[in-house]
Amino acid sequence: MTLSPGFDQPVADGQAVFRGALDALARPGSVVALTALPPAPAPLLPAAAALVLALADVDTPLWLDPILLSEAVLGYLRFHCGCPIVAQPSQAVFAVVAEPATMPPLHCFALGDDEYPDRSTTLILQLPALEGGPEVSLAGPGNALARRIAPAGLPAGFWAMARDNHALFPRGVDLLLVAGGSLLALPRSSRVEG
Amino acid sequence: MTTATGYNFAYLDEQTKRMIRRAILKAVAIPGYQVPFGSREMPLPYGWGTGGIQVTASVIGSADVLKVIDQGADDTTNAVSIRRFFARTAGVATTRRTTEATIIQTRHRIPETPLREGQILVYQVPIPEPLRWLEPRESETRKMHALADYGVMHVKLYEDIARHGRIATSYDYPVLVNDRYLMRPSPIPKFDNPKMHMNPALQLFGAGREKRIYAVPPYTKVVSLDFEDHPFEVQRWDDCCALCGAADSYLDEVITDDRGGRIFVCSDSDYCTGRIGP
Numbered sequence: 001m002t003l004s005p006g007f008d009q010p011v012a013d014g015q016a017v018f019r020g021a022l023d024a025l026a027r028p029g030s031v032v033a034l035t036a037l038p039p040a041p042a043p044l045l046p047a048a049a050a051l052v053l054a055l056a057d058v059d060t061p062l063w064l065d066p067i068l069l070s071e072a073v074l075g076y077l078r079f080h081c082g083c084p085i086v087a088q089p090s091q092a093v094f095a096v097v098a099e100p101a102t103m104p105p106l107h108c109f110a111l112g113d114d115e116y117p118d119r120s121t122t123l124i125l126q127l128p129a130l131e132g133g134p135e136v137s138l139a140g141p142g143n144a145l146a147r148r149i150a151p152a153g154l155p156a157g158f159w160a161m162a163r164d165n166h167a168l169f170p171r172g173v174d175l176l177l178v179a180g181g182s183l184l185a186l187p188r189s190s191r192v193e194g
Numbered sequence: 195m196t197t198a199t200g201y202n203f204a205y206l207d208e209q210t211k212r213m214i215r216r217a218i219l220k221a222v223a224i225p226g227y228q229v230p231f232g233s234r235e236m237p238l239p240y241g242w243g244t245g246g247i248q249v250t251a252s253v254i255g256s257a258d259v260l261k262v263i264d265q266g267a268d269d270t271t272n273a274v275s276i277r278r279f280f281a282r283t284a285g286v287a288t289t290r291r292t293t294e295a296t297i298i299q300t301r302h303r304i305p306e307t308p309l310r311e312g313q314i315l316v317y318q319v320p321i322p323e324p325l326r327w328l329e330p331r332e333s334e335t336r337k338m339h340a341l342a343d344y345g346v347m348h349v350k351l352y353e354d355i356a357r358h359g360r361i362a363t364s365y366d367y368p369v370l371v372n373d374r375y376l377m378r379p380s381p382i383p384k385f386d387n388p389k390m391h392m393n394p395a396l397q398l399f400g401a402g403r404e405k406r407i408y409a410v411p412p413y414t415k416v417v418s419l420d421f422e423d424h425p426f427e428v429q430r431w432d433d434c435c436a437l438c439g440a441a442d443s444y445l446d447e448v449i450t451d452d453r454g455g456r457i458f459v460c461s462d463s464d465y466c467t468g469r470i471g472p
């Protein structure tokens with residue numbers, strides 16, 4: 001079995017991908033194109049792999065949904081990130097979901113507590129597209145006016161879960177939705193409307 | 195300037211950067227909440243901006259243009275040495291122009307020139323906890339933030355009014371971020387507080403000694419605490435800047451002789467220079 005390579009330029013690419021994630025979280029709902037994409041073993045999308053390579057390491061337990069638990073993906077992440085893979089979503093600092101239709105409810109992930117709301121999971125959701133789905137709008141920090149978004153491929157009841165997640169503020173999970181080489185952030189601070 | 199060899203890009207190692215980057219992302223997702231992080235020893239003492247430098251080092255890329263100010267000025271010791279540090283360890287372009295910079299690291303001022311979307315303002319923070327002088331125990335202030343129990347700060351401001359007839363706090367004036375977290379804006383004059391509200395730029399705060407990172411995302415509500423009958427107000431001067439004539443900027447008093455002579459000049463050196471013209 002051959003191992004796919006990680007970033008072409010680990011330092012510069014890691015910084016560029018982090019800035020993409022920072023930009024996306026600072027302006028929730030805006031679509032940000034990632035400039036550095038590593039070749040990743042399917043079904044791990046390059047954009048999701050880029051985020052994990054840039055942000056996860058030996059200090060960050062990672063949860064993967066069952067379809068991602070292949071030897072190719074596990075070997076890739078173990079080699080490039082060295083992050084422990086955990087079985088319980090509530091133990092995860094990062095989680096990657098390749099099949100949102102069968103994902104656990106958001107409240108099953110680490111939500112942090114009132115004193116340490118930062119001890120919560122960041123979910124990376126792989127979607128078919130970030131446009132063309134049912135439209136909702138996001139308001140709150142990062143957006144001067146409500147921003148309309150329409151990511152495709154989210155499970156039924158997702159937006160109700162996202163509203164519940166916001167209601168927990170300052171607790172809650174933060175979501176990074178990826179498709180192709182792009183990303184869109186849905187932090188807990190964003191209010192879902194419409 | 196030649197780039198220093200033997201160091202990773204922007205001085206910090208990659209694992210440290212990842213740790214700080216994760217803290218920054220959580221800070222942006224929870225506006226005003228202080229995220230603990232593993233602050234590293236830096237090649238300058240605590241109190242000289244180690245928190246701001248670690249945040250800048252984790253955010254900066256080779257395409258960024260960096261501006262550093264200390265009390266508004268680009269040419270003071272702290273600003274010059276930090277700018278040189280990043281020119282040497284990251285090889286980035288530096289500038290004194292607020293409009294040209296993509297990242298502005300600041301000690302104790304927000305530039306007078308309005309910031310724009312895409313810019314990042316990095317504050318150097320000495321004491322991140324707004325309640326620290328009122329409640330020394332971290333375990334208690336953490337509970338107060340968890341419960342959003344900020345009455346003690348209103349009592350402090352009320353005692354100011356009872357003693358002085360007005361709120362005497364003139365810098366590091368407490369703000370409420372996104373209607374939830376009480377936040378210390380770092381020792382900026384309260385003159386700058388209104389600029390934090392709904393600012394198009396991303397504001398990041400780094401406290402090295404205290405090991406905390408917090409953030410205000412763009413277009414976020416930032417309200418200075420006050421009372422209905424004692425509304426928040428900023429400093430005013432009777433004078434204009436003696437160099438550029440600005441009546442709308444924060445002025446520093448400069449003693450000119452030993453016979454009581456004094457002038458007022460802009461604290462923001464780039465703003466002042468830009469008004470005087472090339």
